[in-house]
Amino acid sequence: xxxxxxxxxxxxxxxxxxxxxxxxxxxxxxxxxxxxxxxxxxxxxxxxxxxxxxxxxxxxxxxxxxxxxxxxxxxxxxxxxxxxxxxxxxxxxxxxxxxxxxxxxxxxxxxxxxxxxxxxxxxxxxxxxxxxxxxxxxxxxxxxxxxxxxxxxxxxxxxxxxxxxxxxxxxxxxxxxxxxxxxxxxxxxxxxxxxxxxxxxxxxxxxxxxxxxxxxxxxxxxxxxxxxxxxxxxxxxxxxxxxxxxxxxxxxxxxxxxxxxxxxxxxxxxxxxxxxxxxxxxxxxxxxxxxxxxxxxxxxxxxxxxxxxxxxxxxxxxxxxxxxxxxxxxxxxxxxxxxxxxxxxxxxxxxxxxxxxxxxxxxxxxxxxxxxxxxxxxxxxxxxxxxxxxxxxxxxxxxxxxxxxxxxxxxxxxxxxxxxxxxxxxxxxxxxxxxxxxxxxxxxxxxxxxxxxx
Numbered sequence: 001x002x003x004x005x006x007x008x009x010x011x012x013x014x015x016x017x018x019x020x021x022x023x024x025x026x027x028x029x030x031x032x033x034x035x036x037x038x039x040x041x042x043x044x045x046x047x048x049x050x051x052x053x054x055x056x057x058x059x060x061x062x063x064x065x066x067x068x069x070x071x072x073x074x075x076x077x078x079x080x081x082x083x084x085x086x087x088x089x090x091x092x093x094x095x096x097x098x099x100x101x102x103x104x105x106x107x108x109x110x111x112x113x114x115x116x117x118x119x120x121x122x123x124x125x126x127x128x129x130x131x132x133x134x135x136x137x138x139x140x141x142x143x144x145x146x147x148x149x150x151x152x153x154x155x156x157x158x159x160x161x162x163x164x165x166x167x168x169x170x171x172x173x174x175x176x177x178x179x180x181x182x183x184x185x186x187x188x189x190x191x192x193x194x195x196x197x198x199x200x201x202x203x204x205x206x207x208x209x210x211x212x213x214x215x216x217x218x219x220x221x222x223x224x225x226x227x228x229x230x231x232x233x234x235x236x237x238x239x240x241x242x243x244x245x246x247x248x249x250x251x252x253x254x255x256x257x258x259x260x261x262x263x264x265x266x267x268x269x270x271x272x273x274x275x276x277x278x279x280x281x282x283x284x285x286x287x288x289x290x291x292x293x294x295x296x297x298x299x300x301x302x303x304x305x306x307x308x309x310x311x312x313x314x315x316x317x318x319x320x321x322x323x324x325x326x327x328x329x330x331x332x333x334x335x336x337x338x339x340x341x342x343x344x345x346x347x348x349x350x351x352x353x354x355x356x357x358x359x360x361x362x363x364x365x366x367x368x369x370x371x372x373x374x375x376x377x378x379x380x381x382x383x384x385x386x387x388x389x390x391x392x393x394x395x396x397x398x399x400x401x402x403x404x405x406x407x408x409x410x411x412x413x414x415x416x417x418x419x420x421x422x423x424x425x426x427x428x429x430x431x432x433x434x435x436x437x438x439x440x441x442x443x444x445x446x447x448x449x450x451x452x453x454x
Contacts, residue, residue: 001014001015001017001021002014002015002021002189002191003015003045004050005047007047009038009040009047010038010039010040010047010048010049011049011050011051012047012048012049012050013045013046013047014028014045014046014047014048014191015044015045016045016046016209016211016214016217019207019209019262019264020159020161020189020192020195021189021191022198022207022209022211022217023194023195023198023199023207023209023264024189024191024192024194024195024198025046025198025214025217025218026194026197026198026207026217026218026221027194027195027196027197027198028046028048028191028194029041029046029218030061030065030194030197030198031053031057031058031061031194031197032048032052034061034064034065035052035057035060035061037049037052038052041214041215041218042214043213043214043215044213044214045214046214055128055132055152056128058152058193059128059131059132059135060131061197062131062135062141062197063127063131063135065197066135066141069138069140069141070130070131070134070135071095071098071099071102071134072095072102072123072127072130072131072134074095075092075095075096075119075123076120076123078091078092078095079092079116079119079120083113084111084113089111089112089113092111093110093111096109096110096111096119099133099134099137099138100133100137101129101130101133101134101137102130102134105122105126105129105130106119106122109122132151135151136148136151139268140202140268141196142193142196144196144205144266144268145161145162145195145196145199145266146160146161146162146192146193146195146196147160147161147162151193152190152193153190154190155188155189155190156188157188158188159187159188159192160188160192160193161192161195161273162271162272162273163271163272163273195207198221199264199266200221200224200225200228200242201228201241201242201243202241202242202268203241203267203268203269204241204242204243204265204266204267204268205242205265205266205268206224206242206243206246206263206264206265206266207221207263207264207265207266208220208221208224208246208257208261208262208263209261209262209263209264210257210261212259220256220257223249223256224242224245224246224249227245227248227249228240228242228245231245241296241310243265243310243311243314244292244296244310246263247286247292247314248292248293250278250283250286250287251286251287251289251292257278257283258280258283259280259283260277260278260279260280261277261278262275262276262277262278263275263276263277263278264276276314276318277318278318279318279320281320282317282318282320285317285345285348285349286317288348289341289344289345289348291341294337294338294341295309295310295313295338295341296309296310297309297310298310307329309326312326313326313342313345316345316349317345317349320349321349322346322349322350323342323345323346323349324346324427326342327339327342327343327346327431328387328390328391330342331387331390331391331431331434331435332387332391334438336435336436336438339431339435340432340435343360343428343431343432343435346428346431347428352428356426356428356429359415359418359426359429360415360428360429360432362414362415363413363415363429363430363432363433363436364432364433364436366411366413366414366415366433367432367433367434367435367436367437368436369409369411370382370405370409370411370437371436371437371438373409373411374408374409379437382401382404382405382437383434383437383438385397385401386398386401386430386433386434386437387434389401390427390430390431390434395419395423395424395430398419398423398430399416399419399420399423402416402419402433413433415429415433
């Protein structure tokens with residue numbers, strides 16, 4: 001919520017009443033800091049002067065914030081040289097036509113190696129319009145978050161953000177209770193133009209609505225940006241997602257977030273925002289998992305279909321939902337190390353105690369003994385049958401196979417009594433046994449368990 005106030009220093013207060021105002025505060029603070037303008041951070045509100053927000057300053061900040069994402073900025077860098085190869089000339093001419101506003105401004109200008117002064121002067125004269133039109137229309141800038149036609153517009157009846165914006169003339173009746181337009185509400189604010197600067201990430205961007213205080217709100221989101229930058233510097237060749245860094249940070253540092261918190265996400269391919277509500281219990285599970293990196297990859301299942309393992313694992317943690325489907329999927333792929341982590345995740349989610357861990361240790365030892373005594377073809381056959389019976393929820397078949405293995409190898413399975421008593425409640429014993437029926441070492445499996453999606 002935004003308030004006009006009679007303050008000796010600042011005439012406007014913004015209160016983080018919902019995530020949109022929280023994000024506006026975070027983006028606005030970056031803008032004011034960048035422009036060396038005065039503001040004040042209080043626990044309950046953010047104070048500033050409304051007249052400090054101008055189109056020119058906003059666009060100057062946006063140009064610096066997104067930097068080389070603007071074609072005209074890349075063009076300026078390309079033109080710093082005095083001599084150009086044919087390949088460089090080709091790249092410069094491609095930049096001159098890289099989007100609609102570049103084509104409009106530069107028209108029929110073609111770089112020939114001798115007219116760089118003309119092009120640079122054209123950029124100087126048209127910098128604001130080049131920045132504005134690129135910023136509002138580019139899919140990884142303003143257009144990812146809001147209706148491009150409403151940039152810099154005054155407060156409207158309908159919110160400018162995607163997922164909140166509605167064409168009132170045509171659709172508001174359909175969205176209103178009992179088809180009454182007066183019952184439809186979508187609050188807008190010009191400060192929402194700052195929301196893109198509050199999100200962190202690329203294909204999927206995140207904003208942490210940590211609004212216990214305004215200072216904490218700003219600090220927490222800056223920490224996420226800093227951690228993402230650190231990871232990129234450590235591993236410049238590896239694609240780092242904001243989601244991965246967020247959960248890795250939660251896991252590694254209880255000081256980062258250690259309480260229930262709302263996280264807003266915006267996927268570039270979707271025209272709406274989504275909410276991740278991270279409970280304290282989920283944070284505790286993450287902390288106890290010890291490792292998170294092994295889940296950060298995708299598996300290609302079809303030509304254009306991937307299983308995002310990280311997202312599926314986090315869905316289990318955030319919604320306190322068992323990971324049975326993932327366990328069964330990776331059992332079929334002989335990913336022993338990954339399955340063992342998923343089984344541990346199941347125990348944390350279900351809050352199973354020491355007794356289950358002891359039973360799993362026995363099940364693991366029994367399976368390894370069985371695998372050593374079986375010929376390779378029989379080991380593979382039995383493991384496949386065990387895995388299939390689990391996937392089909394045919395628990396009787398699983399117990400029959402255990403009986404056959406016990407008779408064939410003359411090994412007593414002490415853990416099996418818990419499965420006879422209640423298979424569903426003790427399913428982790430079955431998963432552990434089936435998973436250990438492989439001769440691949442844990443080290444090998446850890447190295448080949450999955451390739452991160454880049």
